[in-house]
Amino acid sequence: MKPLFVLMAICSLFYSQDLSAQTNQKNRVIILSDIEADPDDTQSFVRLLLYANQIDIKGLVATTSCWHRNSVEPESIEKIIHAYGKVQPNLEKHETGFPSEKTLLSLVKSGLPKYGMLGVGKGKDSEGSDWIIKMLEEDDDRPLWISVWGGANTLAQSLHKIKATKSEAVAKKMISKLRVYTISDQDDSGIWIRNNFPDLFYIVSPGDHYATATWTGINTFFEGLNNEVISNKWIAENLQQNHGALGAAYPDTAWGVEGDTPAFLSLIPNGLNNSEHPEYGGWGGRYELYKPDFSKTTKGSSIVEIAPETRHIWTNADDNYTPYIFSNYGRAVKKDTLTFNGYKITLARWRAEFQNDFASRMDWCLSSYAQANHPPIPVLSHPESITVKSGEGFGLDASKSTDPDGDSLSFLWFHYPEAGSYEGEVKFQPENAHAVYITAPKVEKKETLHFILKLTDKGTPAITRYKRIILTVLPK
CATH class of the missing domain: 2.60.40.10 (Immunoglobulins)
Structure with a gap:
């Protein structure tokens, strides 16, 4: 040696x-969620709150989507926060900075109970859309992430009002602070935003064809990859049962486990993630900036209208990934004989690691410092x-x-x-x-x-x- x-x-x-290391500042984020359209929103909120000391949560907004068109349920977000409040004092034994239940409750807002562009225009402001503007007007130079788990019309209304009421210079400065990650397109406002605000930082696998989206790597079964960490058995043992009120609030999977979580995974400070550089790759996947070829997009049974992209967006990128696996003898690790390729693997390659991280933090809900594991x-x-x-x-x-x-x-x-x-x-x-x-x-x-x-x-x-x-x- x-x-x-x-x-x-x-x-x-x-x-x-x-x-060129990224800043140690916390990422600011506002969540837009069509909670109650699918239990996976609740699953993602449980995970998010366990990182509430590492991500600067600025808003939790109940919205609509193509799956949940005519109502919003902020009380469902509040219910999860109440469960968090019961374990927050114990979380503080492991890391400091977890916000109080009261603070988080003050951040719960509502969008309009209208679908897509029906909720965008003059006189269609909401508590949620005005809150986004308020956060952009704060004296804070950090980017403001909008993590969109359902429809994007609350953000669209914010942008509509900014454009209508602010000077061109002020509007440009405000919009330059925005960073958007949407879980595909779950209403018709996403394409409107991208067409009308061409300089807006926007991550999306466009359309509502989830099978062709990077974020689905979180719950896709890959033959030869560690799928145990997304199994119902693993979830029950590591998250739901014997982990206090917050674990008990984590629902069973109905469609796909935690389909909304990728919209904030890259905001977690872990030494790998760099939210300003989607092309670097991280827990939320890897993305490249280009204009997708619309001719390769099939309409199928799409609920949200698919239209050609008119601008460059951050979207699907491919990785070739050969895992390292444990070796019983000699060198402790060796390369697997399997290689995975595609855009979903840019996220799934980290899946065992971010699931174990989640499970460790769930342990913090009840355990003493000495009883739990830490990074x-x-x-x-x-x-x-x-x-x-x-x-x-x-x-x-x-x-x-x-x-x-x-x-x-x-x-x-x-x-x-x-x-x-x-x-x-x-x-x-x-x-x-x-x-x-x-x-x-x-x-x-x-x-x-x-x-x-x-x-x-x-x-x-x-x-x-x-x-x-x-x-x-x-x-x-």
């Missing part, structure tokens, strides 16, 4: 000290942004990583080709040491490569945190 560390020391001379803390011995020359070697080192519970740690480093500009794959061994040595590819032009550290403890359930190292390779 000694030559390895000598080489690492030499290569450290080439490191760039300019960091490991990855620590790099170098910057998260590195620059080297073509063909040169460099080292990655996370040997100073720790675990608050004193658990043993497993390290896994891998190149994430789709997240960077370099189209090849960089291989190295051993991938599971706390420090690795890698040779940069030979390049003819400037290229970027993303290397991910996956640090997992051996607690129960096992929890994973990450570090993303962005490598810039310059031609000689």
Whole structure:
């Protein structure tokens, strides 16, 4: 091992000290939910509230959708918050900053009980649409995420009013703060928003054909992947039963488990997620900015009218993913013989990790600190942004990583080709040491490569945190 560390020391001379790590600020978010259209909204609210100290929740708005056209049920959101209130003091024993039940109740709002564009126009303001504007007017430079779990007409009305009542300069500034992630199109206001506000940051798999949406990777059965973590048995044992009032509020799956959760998964600070860069990939999936080819979209039995996109949007992107699996002898991990491809796998590849994270936080509802597991803390011995020359070697080192519970740690480093500009794959061994040595590819032009550290403890359930190292390779 000694030559390895000598080489690492030499290569450290080439490191760039300019960091590109994302800010530690909490992401602001307003939820738009057609709660009671499907139990999965309630499931997603339960998960969201367990991260309420890590995500800055600014609004919880009951809306309509194509599945729930003529009513809104804010009282159903309040019911979940009441269950949260019973466990909030115990959650504080594990991490601080969980908002009070009273604070969250004050954020519950209603949209109009009208479907889609019938609820957009002059005189069609609602408590929810005005609240979005109020949050945009706050003296806060952070982006405001709108996490849309149902129809988007409450957001559409906010935008309609902003355009009608604000100066062009003020409206542009307000809209520039918005970041939208919609769970497909569940009313006809989504395409209206995208057509009329071409500069709005918008993540969507357009139309209501859920089978062709990235977010469905959360509940798709993949032959050869870990599907146990979305099974009804796993849910009952790890979430619903013997986990206090909030676990008891988690309903059985009726259609697909937690179909709305991907709309906020990438807002959770875990070292992998970077909400401002959907192309980097994270718990909520990976997306690229382009105008989808409408000719490849089939109408089928679509409820929401499908129309051609007139602008670039953040939408489906493909990953090739070969899992690492446990090995009984020799090196503790090895690559599987199965490789998965497609846009759903950009989300499903992290599924076991974000489900275990959820289960660990659900344990916090009743357990003392000593009885529960907590996230490991990855620590790099170098910057998260590195620059080297073509063909040169460099080292990655996370040997100073720790675990608050004193658990043993497993390290896994891998190149994430789709997240960077370099189209090849960089291989190295051993991938599971706390420090690795890698040779940069030979390049003819400037290229970027993303290397991910996956640090997992051996607690129960096992929890994973990450570090993303962005490598810039310059031609000689």
